[in-house]
Amino acid sequence: MADRLAPDSGSATVELAAAIPLLVAVTLAMVSLLGLARDQVLAQGAAREAAREAAVGGDPTRALAAARAALPPGRAVRVAVAPERPTRVRASVELPVGLPFGVAPVAVKATAVAAREPGPPPVPADQ
Amino acid sequence: MSAPTVRPAQPGRAVSAAASLLERLTAAEDGGATLVALALAGVILMVGVVAVDVGALVSVRAAVQTAADMAALAALTPVDPFAPDRQGEAGRTEGRATSRAAEIAAANRAELVLCECSAVQAVVRVRRRVRLVPGGLAVMVTARARAVLGPPPTTSRPTLPPADLLRAVDEDPADRPRGVVEDPATDPAAGQTRPPAAVEQNGRRPDVSAAEADPEARP
Numbered sequence: 001m002a003d004r005l006a007p008d009s010g011s012a013t014v015e016l017a018a019a020i021p022l023l024v025a026v027t028l029a030m031v032s033l034l035g036l037a038r039d040q041v042l043a044q045g046a047a048r049e050a051a052r053e054a055a056v057g058g059d060p061t062r063a064l065a066a067a068r069a070a071l072p073p074g075r076a077v078r079v080a081v082a083p084e085r086p087t088r089v090r091a092s093v094e095l096p097v098g099l100p101f102g103v104a105p106v107a108v109k110a111t112a113v114a115a116r117e118p119g120p121p122p123v124p125a126d127q
Numbered sequence: 128m129s130a131p132t133v134r135p136a137q138p139g140r141a142v143s144a145a146a147s148l149l150e151r152l153t154a155a156e157d158g159g160a161t162l163v164a165l166a167l168a169g170v171i172l173m174v175g176v177v178a179v180d181v182g183a184l185v186s187v188r189a190a191v192q193t194a195a196d197m198a199a200l201a202a203l204t205p206v207d208p209f210a211p212d213r214q215g216e217a218g219r220t221e222g223r224a225t226s227r228a229a230e231i232a233a234a235n236r237a238e239l240v241l242c243e244c245s246a247v248q249a250v251v252r253v254r255r256r257v258r259l260v261p262g263g264l265a266v267m268v269t270a271r272a273r274a275v276l277g278p279p280p281t282t283s284r285p286t287l288p289p290a291d292l293l294r295a296v297d298e299d300p301a302d303r304p305r306g307v308v309e310d311p312a313t314d315p316a317a318g319q320t321r322p323p324a325a326v327e328q329n330g331r332r333p334d335v336s337a338a339e340a341d342p343e344a345r346p
Contacts, residue, residue, distance in 0.1 A: 019164035023171060030175045037182025044189040051197070088234060112193050113234035115201035115227065 028100050036097055036108060043095040043110035046070040046077065050091035054081045055114035067093060078107075087116055180259045187257045187268050194235030195253040195272035201231035202242060202249035203274050224249060240269070247276040 046067040053059075053066035060081045067079045078094040091114075094107045202224040224244035232239040232253045241252035254269040 015161050016164065019161075019167070023164070023167055026168070026171050026175070030171070030178050033175070033178055034182055037186050040182075040186035041189045044186065044193060048193040048196070055200075084234070088231070090234075110190065111235075112197065113231060114197045115204045115231050117200075117204050 025101070032099050036106075039095050039097045039108045040110065042071055042075075043077075043093045043108050044112070046079070046095070047091045047093040047110040047112040050079055050081055050093065051089055051112035051114040054089040054091060055116050063091060067091070071095070083116070084113060089114055089116055176260050183257060183259070184266070184268065187255060188270070190235070191237050191253060191255045191268050192270040192272070194232050194237035194255070195251055195270040196274075197235055198228040198232040198237075198239060198242075198253055199249045199251040199272040199274035202228040202244045202251060203247075203276050237270075249274045 049070040050063040050067035054063040057063070063081045064079045067077065071077055076096055080092045082090050082092075084090045090111060092109065092111045094109050096105045096107050098105045204227065225239075225242040228242050228244065228249065228251055229239040232251075237253045237255045239251065240254055241250070243250040250271070250273045252269060252271045254267045256265055257268055258265045
């Protein structure tokens with residue numbers, strides 16, 4: 001037994017040493033996948049807030065501010081608010097997400113469509 | 128190079144069958160470390176598939192909840208901006224509210240399955256089909272939302288507190304009193320000071336964007 005294991009013990013270490021970076025890379029990739037999912041949820045929340053604000057007020061700048069407020073501070077984001085029909089507004093959010101291994105950042109997208117509400121925009125709450 | 132087999136002597140029968148299969152797959156390999164790494168990679172791959180599915184479900188769930196909220200709000204929104212009075216058109220409201228909610232749900236890529244819509248309250252259930260990573264596997268993600276016509280909220284929050292989430296699961300929307308407009312002072316943000324009677328009767332805030340999370344993904 002010992003004389004059979006002896007010549008293999010070195011190669012086993014070498015193989016493990018080769019496998020470990022791969023495993024670490026796979027784990028990192030998975031963690032970044034979870035980060036993508038989290039950012040997708042963030043983008044969805046921002047799109048929802050923007051659509052809601054645009055539906056009640058109709059003011060794109062306030063919609064953009066609402067989208068930014070739903071995101072972590074300092075996060076780069078692109079928000080587009082467009083009337084889809086006379087009765088609807090669509091808010092689209094693009095959130096760039098950095099990836100490991102020097103992969104180019106991808107943009108996570110989310111949209112929300114809200115029914116435009118008639119009437120004057122509400123008075124901004126001073127909170 | 129040594130002999131292709133380095134397995135310890137006399138494993139169990141099933142184990143040896145699996146081992147011989149593994150050895151055939153990795154016929155030219157020397158070390159047990161390759162087998163360990165292979166098994167580890169398989170486990171990591173499986174965990175990765177689960178992680179991808181969970182991520183997809185979580186993000187779709189957020190999108191479907193948005194669709195439900197927007198549909199519930201749309202059901203209460205009058206189409207004509209010069210409509211005289213929202214409460215006065217109760218007769219026409221029901222059918223039009225449902226079609227309006229269905230339209231907004233579809234625009235948010237979800238399907239309306241339930242709309243209990245009156246002139247002052249809309250309870251909406253919405254769903255979307257999600258494909259998962261093992262091909263052919265798909266689940267329905269549903270979300271529920273309720274909008275109530277009433278005075279605007281004093282504060283605005285994007286999500287519900289955990290207490291409301293629990294209540295939303297417990298409660299049957301059909302049992303709820305219809306058309307109850309709550310006092311704006313009983314906002315859940317100040318829930319600690321709320322009178323207990325209001326909590327028992329209809330413990331939800333009057334905000335029309337109140338969303339009831341329904342965290343179930345049913346096949």
